[in-house]
Structure formats: C-alpha cells, structure tokens
Amino acid sequence: MASAPELGASADALLTVVRRVSIAGGFAEAGPLRADCLRLARKVSLLVHLLEEIRDSAAAANPTPPSSPVASSSSRTSPSSFLADLTAALEAVERFLILACRPPSADAPNDMINKHMAVQCQYATWQLEKTLGNLPSDYFDISDEVQEQVELVRAQLRRAAEKDKSNLQIFSEIYDILFHVRCEEVMLQSSSCHKALKNDNPGHADIDFQKIIVLVAEVNGRSEPEAKEIESILLGRLQKAGLGDPDKTVGDDMKSSNDAQKTFDEIKKPDSPEIPRDFRCPISLELMRDPVIVATGQTYERSSIQRWIDCGNRSCPKTQQKLQHLTLTPNYVLRSLIMQWCEENGIQRPHGLTSGRIRKSNGSYHEICGDTAKIEALVHSLSSSSMEEQRSAAAEIRSLAKRSTDNRILIAEAGAIPVLVTLLSADDPKIQEHAVTSILNLSIYDNNKGIIMLAGAIPPMIKILNSGNMEARENAAAAIFSLSLVDENKITIGGTPGAVESLVKLLQNGSPRGKKDAATALFNLCIYHGNKVRAVWAGILTPLLDMLKDPSSNCMTDEALTILSVLVSHQEGKVAVVKANMIPLLIDLLRTSQPRNKENSAAILLALCKKNHENLECIARLGALIPLTELARSGTDRAKRKATSLLEHLNKLQTH
Structure with missing residues (x-):
C-alpha cells in the first residue's frame, strides 16, 4: 500500500489536473459539444474540495489503516488504487477536452466527427462517475459536506452518461480490459476473433462496435495496437456470454449530455x-x-x-x-x-415555457394558468410616476409571486424582474421591501434565478442589507440564499463587493429571523471554497462566537456550528477559529449540547487537529477525552466516527 506522503503527493498532482481541466473546458470547441465540454469541466472543478481533504488526510500522522472495520465498511477499493483510478479518469476527461480542441479533419464529415466526440464525452463522463463511486471516504475522513458534493457530482455525471444506455455495457467491458486484465491474457486471444470483428457492414450509418473501442482507447491514451488487442478480448467475451452481434451500431439519437443548470x-x-x-x-x-x-x-x-x-x-x-x-x-x-x-431576441423567456406550457420532469406539459392581463397591467404600474401606484403594484406582485409557480412564470414573462430590480433602489422603504420580497418569491422558480442575476439584483440588495428596514433586510438575505443555490451564483455573489460583509453584519445585529436568514445564506455561500476566507476576513467569527457563548441564543447554536464546520475546511478558517479561542467552547458543547451539536463540535475539533499537534495537545489539556469517549459510545453514527478518530489521535499523542 502507498505511504501517506505518496497519497498526499498523488492528491496534489490530481489538484493540478483538475485546475488544468477547469481551464481547458473553457477553451474547448467541439461544435455542438461545446456546452458538454463546459459542463464536464465544471463538474470536475467541484472535486477540488475532495482532493484537498484527501491531501490533508494523507498528510496526517497516521490515517485509519484500510484494514480497520471503519475503513473496510464502506471502501470498495484501496486508497492508492482509488487515486490511481481517479488519475486515469481525470486524465481521460482532460484528453477528451484536448481532442475537442482539434481542428476538424477535411477527410471526415462534421456529423461523424461530432458523433465520435459524443462517444468519447460519454465514456469520459461514465468513467469518472464509476471511479467516484469507489471513494474510500472513511479512510480519508471526508467531511459530510464534501461527500454530499461528490454525490451531487456523481448524480449529474450519471444522468449525462445514461442519456444513451446502449453504450454502457460496452464501456464496462472496455474499462475492465483497460484497467484490470493482465497483458498475457491479451496475447492469449485468438487472431480469428479479431478477424471476425473486422467484417464491416456497409449498411452502418453511425458508429460501429470497433470504432467505439478505438475512440475509448484514444481518450484513455492507448495506442492503436492496444485498441486492436482490446477488440480481440472483447469479441471473445461477447461471443462467450452471448451478448449479441458486436456489429450493432450506436443509435442515431445520440444526445449531448445534459446538466441540471441550463446555460x-x-x-x-x-x-x-x-x-x-x-x-x-x-x-x-x-x-x-x-x-x-x-x-x-x-x-x-x-x-x-x-x-x-x-x-x-x-x-x-x-x-x-x-x-x-x-x-x-x-x-x-x-x-x-x-x-x-x-x-x-427573446432570451429572457424561461427555458421550458412554450406557448403557455411548461415542460415537467417526466416529459409531460403543464398548462400555465393565470391572469395575464392583470399581471401585465401591474408590471406597467411598477414604472408609474406615482409612488403610491408603484407601491400598490409591487405589493400585489409580491402577493401573486408567493402563491404559485404559474404566477412566478407569468410575472417574469411580463418583464417584471428588471423593473423590480430598479425599485430596489427606490427612496420609499416600503417599495424597497415589496420589491425585494417579490424577487425572493420569484427566485423560487429556478429558471428565474438567471434572469434575476442578469438584471443585476445583487448590488442593490446589498444596499438593502445595510440600510433597508428589518423585513427588507431579512428578505434580501433570504433572496441571496435562494439565488446562491446555483453554484455559479455562489461565486458571483461572494465576489460582489460588500455581499459577505453585509450578511455578516446582519448575522451580528439583525432580528432573530434576520440572523437565521443571514446564517443560511452565509453557509450556502461558504460551500464555495473561495468564499470561506472572505467570510473570515469579514469578521464572521465574532457573531459565531457570541452565539456559542450566549445560552439565550441556543436556537442559533446549530447554525453557528454548521457554518464553522464549513469554514474549518479552509486553512485560514482553521487558524482563525483557534485564535478566536473557540476550542474550549466546542469541548463544552461535547458535554452539554444536543446530539446534532455534539456531532458538529466533534467534526470541527477533528478538522482543527488534523496535521496540528498543538491543537491536539490543547484539547487533551482541556479534558476532551471523557466527553469524546461518551460520544463514541452513544452519539449519532457520524458523531461516533468523528469521536473515534479523535480518540485515536489522542491515544497516539499519549504514547509518544
């Protein structure tokens, strides 16, 4: 098995590959597959947090050995094998993106080139999803937040790969040969099998069996002779298993992979x-x-x-x-x-809305119902020179947008969003409140989120966070949370000057509801790694510390710990939490708090002690051994894992 430093070095090397893929995705031009290149690169970029946690875990003195019950319970492959497979998968993605940048060949028609690229895109997507399914998360002590993110990426990859299921069995067979069959087995295959596979059918209109093998071999960096050896083995397997005619072609309806977020x-x-x-x-x-x-x-x-x-x-x-x-x-x-x-050019029309119908997830259509004339009249009144008329119209739109999805669609269709964004800067506090609450209600419908961001809603909402009435501030924070559910918006919002600072201010000084809205928005923004340090610089630890110290704020303890659990995945976050003297408070929560808070406290303490002997000694001095032992015996499943891991570190500390 590879040593911890070797695993850490592998994770570091993979981080470099991920960054290259993220950049390459933006420059890949593959005709109709350009959007697929971008989506695949985006999914890969989300694996940065996973690799950082793997690197951090490998850098710890003694990670849990793979033979332990904890590691073996969920691992289907060894850590070193997983990293090797992940390297191969990410390099396949990178190679596909590089191939997608190649100028079109004059010898092949564009439609055939596009079909070839679609097969390679599908295989690279499938291979990455398969590899992530073997993540030994317990061995690397991957946080729940990152595990959830990996599962989300896997689900998106799976949906994309399964758009054409006819290729998946072939992919599985080729993958098995590429990575698990010994070389001598390749040479034992008879040449007659290879010849049988060569019987071309002139009626083929798409991509034949042999071409798929060549394409997959190419995206995995294998040579043409290796591709021929794979053909020979695979033909033998298919004939033995009775899987049918290997000359079966890929269907005409090969579709580009799809993603939950539409461009x-x-x-x-x-x-x-x-x-x-x-x-x-x-x-x-x-x-x-x-x-x-x-x-x-x-x-x-x-x-x-x-x-x-x-x-x-x-x-x-x-x-x-x-x-x-x-x-x-x-x-x-x-x-x-x-x-x-x-x-x-009609680009603000929400995706899926056609002639008064919206396409549902099952493929059927739902007829949009609503008083279109009334909504259009209200939107027109938003631009009235009468402040009273504006206020009344905004209040009515606020109410309509709260009631149904149909209303949210029709209001956006009527062009209300840009006007409402303008009203966010109105002199009248009540108009501001109605406008920001309307935007909050409209953002519940996902396809409106992009229109709201395009209309430039974030800067005026930041001003409301700082100077609006309390209800407007609360709803501005809630709207920011709703918009930040789109990963790309997390980056945009976090990078907008004053956004994080204004939310921290509301977390410190807002009403109880305002604090909860701010906490929810900040937690969601901080899922993006780049926003963690912004939150620390904005002074987020001050209100979090107050929440943990003040018994009367018991209802906010859960929110405070949840945010802290995200912040400590960043090195600057760890340092800041220790400097704020939060370790004693976290140990107290291990003794006295509710089960979920004990669980989060243990997870935060474990993150603080990784690669940090000084912090480990600190929690030992402060008497964490007894509450951790109790938690390891009677806590939630996650709490038991975290407490057990911390106890192992403490035991090693005592033996040295």
Missing part, C-alpha cells in the same frame, strides 16, 4: 441569431450576465474570472499579463447592450 445558449430560441462574440466570456465562451473589467482592460463574466483568481492565478487569461490589482469593475455599458440584445 443561456439553451434558453435562447432555436431561430435566434448567433450570440455576438463580444458578448461571450473569453473563459466560458457563454453569454455574459455580469461582465466585469480586470486590470488589463479585458472583460470577463464575473463568476468565471473570480473562479480563475480564487484558484491562485494573478494573470489575465486572455493576454497573460500580470494583473496589477484584483479589482473587478462592472462593465455597465456592455451589460446594458447584452440585456438589450437578449430582449430583442
């Missing part, structure tokens, strides 16, 4: 003109919703350039010049032009 390219009408080049982000190649200018004068989509900066890059992606500062200046002129272009 603006998919929102636009089929007959809309091509998006102007200047409206596309140079990184993501997608229509910009929130264009910002960097120090070199280049314009990017805020979330894309913010992700680039958060990965430690300090150069302009387009010009490669060093960024003299990291300020992102909104490009209001370009955003206005983009919004005008969207309006002219």
Whole structure:
C-alpha cells in the first residue's frame, strides 16, 4: 500500500489536473459539444474540495489503516488504487477536452466527427462517475459536506452518461480490459476473433462496435495496437456470454449530455441569431450576465474570472499579463447592450415555457394558468410616476409571486424582474421591501434565478442589507440564499463587493429571523471554497462566537456550528477559529449540547487537529477525552466516527 506522503503527493498532482481541466473546458470547441465540454469541466472543478481533504488526510500522522472495520465498511477499493483510478479518469476527461480542441479533419464529415466526440464525452463522463463511486471516504475522513458534493457530482455525471444506455455495457467491458486484465491474457486471444470483428457492414450509418473501442482507447491514451488487442478480448467475451452481434451500431439519437443548470445558449430560441462574440466570456465562451473589467482592460463574466483568481492565478487569461490589482469593475455599458440584445431576441423567456406550457420532469406539459392581463397591467404600474401606484403594484406582485409557480412564470414573462430590480433602489422603504420580497418569491422558480442575476439584483440588495428596514433586510438575505443555490451564483455573489460583509453584519445585529436568514445564506455561500476566507476576513467569527457563548441564543447554536464546520475546511478558517479561542467552547458543547451539536463540535475539533499537534495537545489539556469517549459510545453514527478518530489521535499523542 502507498505511504501517506505518496497519497498526499498523488492528491496534489490530481489538484493540478483538475485546475488544468477547469481551464481547458473553457477553451474547448467541439461544435455542438461545446456546452458538454463546459459542463464536464465544471463538474470536475467541484472535486477540488475532495482532493484537498484527501491531501490533508494523507498528510496526517497516521490515517485509519484500510484494514480497520471503519475503513473496510464502506471502501470498495484501496486508497492508492482509488487515486490511481481517479488519475486515469481525470486524465481521460482532460484528453477528451484536448481532442475537442482539434481542428476538424477535411477527410471526415462534421456529423461523424461530432458523433465520435459524443462517444468519447460519454465514456469520459461514465468513467469518472464509476471511479467516484469507489471513494474510500472513511479512510480519508471526508467531511459530510464534501461527500454530499461528490454525490451531487456523481448524480449529474450519471444522468449525462445514461442519456444513451446502449453504450454502457460496452464501456464496462472496455474499462475492465483497460484497467484490470493482465497483458498475457491479451496475447492469449485468438487472431480469428479479431478477424471476425473486422467484417464491416456497409449498411452502418453511425458508429460501429470497433470504432467505439478505438475512440475509448484514444481518450484513455492507448495506442492503436492496444485498441486492436482490446477488440480481440472483447469479441471473445461477447461471443462467450452471448451478448449479441458486436456489429450493432450506436443509435442515431445520440444526445449531448445534459446538466441540471441550463446555460443561456439553451434558453435562447432555436431561430435566434448567433450570440455576438463580444458578448461571450473569453473563459466560458457563454453569454455574459455580469461582465466585469480586470486590470488589463479585458472583460470577463464575473463568476468565471473570480473562479480563475480564487484558484491562485494573478494573470489575465486572455493576454497573460500580470494583473496589477484584483479589482473587478462592472462593465455597465456592455451589460446594458447584452440585456438589450437578449430582449430583442427573446432570451429572457424561461427555458421550458412554450406557448403557455411548461415542460415537467417526466416529459409531460403543464398548462400555465393565470391572469395575464392583470399581471401585465401591474408590471406597467411598477414604472408609474406615482409612488403610491408603484407601491400598490409591487405589493400585489409580491402577493401573486408567493402563491404559485404559474404566477412566478407569468410575472417574469411580463418583464417584471428588471423593473423590480430598479425599485430596489427606490427612496420609499416600503417599495424597497415589496420589491425585494417579490424577487425572493420569484427566485423560487429556478429558471428565474438567471434572469434575476442578469438584471443585476445583487448590488442593490446589498444596499438593502445595510440600510433597508428589518423585513427588507431579512428578505434580501433570504433572496441571496435562494439565488446562491446555483453554484455559479455562489461565486458571483461572494465576489460582489460588500455581499459577505453585509450578511455578516446582519448575522451580528439583525432580528432573530434576520440572523437565521443571514446564517443560511452565509453557509450556502461558504460551500464555495473561495468564499470561506472572505467570510473570515469579514469578521464572521465574532457573531459565531457570541452565539456559542450566549445560552439565550441556543436556537442559533446549530447554525453557528454548521457554518464553522464549513469554514474549518479552509486553512485560514482553521487558524482563525483557534485564535478566536473557540476550542474550549466546542469541548463544552461535547458535554452539554444536543446530539446534532455534539456531532458538529466533534467534526470541527477533528478538522482543527488534523496535521496540528498543538491543537491536539490543547484539547487533551482541556479534558476532551471523557466527553469524546461518551460520544463514541452513544452519539449519532457520524458523531461516533468523528469521536473515534479523535480518540485515536489522542491515544497516539499519549504514547509518544
């Protein structure tokens, strides 16, 4: 088995691959598969947190051995084998993206090239999902938050890979041969099998069996002779198992992989003109919703350039010049032009809405019902010169948007969102309150989230967080939480000046409901790694410390611990928590708090003690041994795991 330093080095190397894939995804151009390249790269980028936790775990003095009951209960592969398989899977994704950047060949028609690329995309997606399913999470002590994120990525990969299930059995057989069959077994296959596979059928209209093998071999970096050896083995297996005619072709309806989050390219009408080049982000190649200018004068989509900066890059992606500062200046002129272009081309129409119908997840259609004339009249009144009329219309829209999904769709269709965003800056506090609450209610319908972000709602909502009446502040925090459920929006919102600071201020000084709304929004934003340090810099630990100290704030203890459990996955978060003298409070909670709070306290303490002998000695001095022993015996399943792991570290400390 590989040593801990070797596992850590492997995780570090994989982090480099992930960063390369994240960047390559933005520059891959594969015709109809361009969006699939972007989506696949985005899913890979979400694995950064997993690899960081694997690296941290491997760097600990003595991680749980794989032979222990804890590790063996959920592991289907050894840690070193998992990292080797993950390396192969990520390199397959990277290789696919590189292949997608190749200029089209003059010898092959575009439709055939696209089908070949679709097979390689599907296989790379399938291989990555299969590998993640073998994650030995207990061995690496992966946090529940990251495990949930990995499961989400797996679910998205699985949906994408299963768009055409006819290839999955072939993929499984090829994968088994590529990674688990010994070389001598390859050579034992008879040449007659290879010849039988070569009988081409001139009636093939798509991709034959042999071509799939070649394509999969290529995306895994294997040579043509190796692909032929795989053909020979696979034919023998299929004939022995009676799996049917190996010359069966891939179906005509090979579809591009799909993702839960739709891009603006998919929102636009089929007959809309091509998006102007200047409206596309140079990184993501997608229509910009929130264009910002960097120090070199280049314009990017805020979330894309913010992700680039958060990965430690300090150069302009387009010009490669060093960024003299990291300020992102909104490009209001370009955003206005983009919004005008969207309006002219119908791109603000929510995806799935066709002639008064919305497509449901089962493929059926639901007829949209509502008083369209009334809604259009109310939206018109929002722009009235009468403040009273504006206030009345905003209140009515607020009420309608609360009642049903149909109303949320129709209100957005009537063009209310940009007008409501304008009213966020109204002089009348009640109009502000109605406007922000309307936006909150409208954001419940997922397809409205993109329109709200495109309309530039975040900066005026930040102003409301700072100076609006308390109900408006509460609902602004709730709206930010709702919008941040989209991963890309976590980056955009967190990178908007004052967003995190304003939420921290509400967490410190708000009403009980305001504090809960702020805590929920901050927790969700901090799932994105780059926002953790922003929250620490914004002073989030001060209100969290107050919540843990004050017995009267017992209802907020759970929220405080949940946020802390996310912050300590970042090194700066760990250091700040220790400096704030939170360890004694966490140990007290192990003794006296509710089961869930004990569980979170143990998880936070374990994170603080990883790779930190000084923190481990501190919890030993403060008497954590007894409550941890009790928790390991009678706590929740997760609490038992965390407490047991901490006790093992403490026992090792005493024996040294």
